[in-house]
Amino acid sequence: MAQYPLLRISGLRKVFGGVIAVDDLDFDADTGSITALIGPNGAGKTTVFNMITGFLPPTDGEILFVERKIEKLPSHRVARMGVARTFQHVQVFSQMSVLENVMVGRHTRSKTGLFLSLLTPPFWRPEERRIEEKAREWLSFVGMEGIADRPAGSLPLGNQRMLEVARALAAEPKLLLLDEPASGLNARETLAMGELIGRIREMGITVLLVEHDMELVMEISDQVVVVNFGRRIAAGTPAEVQLDPDVIAAYLGE
Amino acid sequence: MERRDYIGIGVLLAMVIAVPFLVDNPYYLGVLVFTALNCLTCIGLSLLMGYAGQISLGHAAFIALGAYSSALLTTLAGWSPWAAMGAGAVISAVVAVIVGVPSLRLKGHYLAMATLGFSAIVHIVAIAAVDITGGPQGIGGIPYLSFGDLVLDTDIRFYYFSWAVVIIGLILALNLIHSRMGRGLRAIHGSEDAACAAGVHTALYKIQIFIISAVYASISGSLYASYATYIDPGPFDVMHSVLLVTMVAVGGMHRLWGAVIGAVLLSLLPEILSSFSGYFQMIGLDYSQDYDILIYGGILLAIMLFLPEGLFSGGRSLFRYLYQKFSPAEEEG
């Protein structure tokens, strides 16, 4: 069965009322690769992410993840299978500490249920300690261990984006979806984010990336899929895609 | 649980032990037993309101389920009061699933409506099903709880027992919120989308919390039945559900300790008010119980307007503010 990629999208469609947000989209993401999904504003990129992660049901089409159809699963089930994501509009749990945010990320990797939670105090639960240890490890991975106790809502945007990545990584996912991780970041933070994505790939995690910063995309991606009005207009290596006349037209015509 | 919670429990325990040395009037001990029962229900309700973000307007009905299960199973079927209490809890849990599942699967405040309807039904059944519930006449002769030869038939014994149950209930609830599940629930408040993406099964957790809070209310009802040894439909009306929600909101719904404080204050308030009734007469007002509801309404309104986080957190912020304002270290004059 080795011919199957980690993620296979085929014939994917999403219609909102009269708007066709995603139209007959196909692409594969191979294990360990970085695939960038790019396109002008409103092209349907976030909608694709929402369908992969179970936030929206597709109108039509198939999403195959580790050879299983996942397009009808609810988001918490998709998460349990090993898909983690970040959000275009950063979504941290602002009342909780930085550390607790990442601890929530360990949710799929822990299992204490209702009764055990009620009956045992946290310090008697070895799992609780492991969750905290792991969360601290992932915080150091993104270089935020020094501000573990700060309320997440008080951080500047750059740190909040990093925190979202740490929270997603804490699930130790097979597939990580990053929706514009560099948006709103300054040049230095963008560089750090690019470097972080590189290190994520080195761990063998497959990355699907939506990003408007073309320099970043072209530098780190193995494969680029270009969509416009929900349709795929090109796909290939960064070098191939940059020379594609349709892509140039779509970007200049917007 | 955090260190502060253990300190809080220590303080509560000390107060529970100390109070009977100051108050030995059985009437006031009785008031403190009812305070404990309200506390227990409010702890469960605060899990639901503060952590699952849902409101129940039917918790008086779960209290009624517990109370009537205890009353009927002991007097008619001859069950032990403990077994009857357990059966009441199971019945309440099942009813919570039936009421909760359809409404909690939807986003929004459908649970408040569903529990309101459920509450009305329970109250009407309690009044109208005369053959079973005794109707407005109620049920008498409910046996006391006992531990072997130790029968909880005096106010002081029941006082200690009921507060022990409150403290256990509080510890369990604190365990729960400081767990992976409690974190998941708090995360839903921050961002439901991000919580789902992290694998938190939001609908399931909301239902589980609703069940827990129904069981707390049911146990409180069973305790009530075996303390009073007589029940009638009177105390289980929708007004009591509203009062419980008020207690939680007044104390501050995002903190379990807020529920304890709100329940204690509002349970004792009528006593405090009636002890002031002499002063009311002096200023030409004839104080009667009817004013209670007016005063509750006023308190709720004032809290929501001025301390929306409740007395517990609001009081803390106020204290901090005053401390900063008047602390000698302040540089401005």
Ligand SMILES: Nc1ncnc2c1ncn2[C@@H]1O[C@H](COP(=O)(O)OP(=O)(O)OP(=O)(O)O)[C@@H](O)[C@H]1O
């Ligand atoms: N929940 C929704 N309901 C209705 N329409 C939607 C919804 N989500 C997205 N759309 C529409 O679908 C289209 C694609 O939106 P989407 O957010 O996927 O674009 P995008 O490629 O992520 O754009 P951007 O680069 O601006 O983030 C847009 O026309 C948008 O208005």
Ligand SMILES: [Mg+2]
């Ligand atoms: Mg988008």
